[in-house]
Amino acid sequence: MLRIAVPNKGSLSGPAAEMLHEAGYQQRRESKELRIVDPENEVEFFYLRPRDIAIYVSSGRLDIGITGRDLLIDSGANAEEILPLGFARSTFRYATKPGTANGVQDLNGMTVATSYEGIVAKHLADNGVDASVVHLDGAVETAIELGVAEVIADVVETGTSLRNAGLEVIGEPIMKSEAVVIRRTGADADEPKVQQFLRRLQGVLVARTYVMMDYDCRVEQLEKAVALTPGLESPTVSPLHNEGWVAVRAMVPAKEAQRIMDDLYDIGARAILTTAIHACRL
Numbered sequence: 001m002l003r004i005a006v007p008n009k010g011s012l013s014g015p016a017a018e019m020l021h022e023a024g025y026q027q028r029r030e031s032k033e034l035r036i037v038d039p040e041n042e043v044e045f046f047y048l049r050p051r052d053i054a055i056y057v058s059s060g061r062l063d064i065g066i067t068g069r070d071l072l073i074d075s076g077a078n079a080e081e082i083l084p085l086g087f088a089r090s091t092f093r094y095a096t097k098p099g100t101a102n103g104v105q106d107l108n109g110m111t112v113a114t115s116y117e118g119i120v121a122k123h124l125a126d127n128g129v130d131a132s133v134v135h136l137d138g139a140v141e142t143a144i145e146l147g148v149a150e151v152i153a154d155v156v157e158t159g160t161s162l163r164n165a166g167l168e169v170i171g172e173p174i175m176k177s178e179a180v181v182i183r184r185t186g187a188d189a190d191e192p193k194v195q196q197f198l199r200r201l202q203g204v205l206v207a208r209t210y211v212m213m214d215y216d217c218r219v220e221q222l223e224k225a226v227a228l229t230p231g232l233e234s235p236t237v238s239p240l241h242n243e244g245w246v247a248v249r250a251m252v253p254a255k256e257a258q259r260i261m262d263d264l265y266d267i268g269a270r271a272i273l274t275t276a277i278h279a280c281r282l
């Protein structure tokens with residue numbers, strides 16, 4: 001049975017459960033459940049604090065985990081990212097009251113408050129900056145107002161939390177993060193159950209980002225049309241009953257579907273349809 005760690009709280013937990021559900025796995029019904037078995041898929045899910053997941057996976061007791069890239073790196077655990085999942089996207093940045101500093105090079109002698117001590121200590125050291133780091137569990141934005149630190153380093157998504165606290169980001173982002181699937185560093189990459197799990201999640205990612213496009217076009221326009229809809233491997237082209245016409249079918253990125261439909265129409269394609277993809281295996 002494959003043993004998988006799933007975030008039990010916070011920004012990662014809802015979207016992770018949703019993605020697993022879309023991939024056909026049973027998920028817990030109550031937010032207090034700490035583990036469930038999905039016998040049909042031969043998987044056991046453990047609902048753990050996102051921060052702890054890399055540690056469990058690195059111990060080898062759990063095969064796979066879903067966590068944030070920032071949490072993985074901050075933990076220093078012996079685990080590696082094997083599939084980015086595209087949700088819980090954020091940046092990790094320094095912020096201060098305006099006028100305090102312009103970048104990491106100005107932080108010598110200052111105190112930085114953060115929940116991500118591992119990332120911050122390494123970043124300061126890599127930049128040759130001698131600053132103190134104070135660990136706080138959350139709501140780090142308030143630390144400056146209350147005099148605990150001159151600088152914070154925290155997750156920034158929309159920037160609303162910083163603005164509300166009267167802070168502004170300084171310097172370049174320390175890192176970019178999103179939810180990722182992790183496993184113990186060097187674990188067997190070809191394990192069939194792990195591969196099947198990854199294929200299912202990849203199927204969800206593709207179904208979320210692509211649509212299927214069908215249209216008819218004249219044979220003379222086929223090369224131009226196919227250049228607009230190259231598909232993932234190559235589009236399917238079938239003859240139509242009316243001579244001189246073909247039907248084309250290809251996957252296209254959902255975000256570009258409307259523009260592609262306009263371009264196809266302009267070159268004479270007709271009966272252009274898009275349909276959602278519910279699941280797929282590439």
Ligand SMILES: Nc1ncnc2c1ncn2[C@@H]1O[C@H](COP(=O)(O)OP(=O)(O)OP(=O)(O)O)[C@@H](O)[C@H]1O
Pocket residue numbers: 009010011012050051067068069070071088089090138155156157158177178179
């Ligand atoms: N506002 C946000 N937008 C996008 N991702 C976020 C946001 N806040 C946190 N994250 C991401 O979620 C993960 C943090 O997990 P954590 O459980 O601490 O989330 P949280 O939402 O801060 O929960 P908690 O309220 O329990 O602190 C990190 O990978 C982080 O980058």
Ligand SMILES: O=P(O)(O)OC[C@H]1O[C@H](OP(=O)(O)OP(=O)(O)O)[C@H](O)[C@@H]1O
Pocket residue numbers: 011137138139140141154155156157158159160161162
């Ligand atoms: O840029 P924004 O869109 O405002 O998002 C970033 C905020 O979201 C998270 O906070 P969370 O609500 O998880 O509280 P926490 O600080 O207690 O973890 C993060 O720690 C930032 O404070």
Ligand SMILES: [Mg+2]
Pocket residue numbers: 010138
């Ligand atoms: Mg948080």
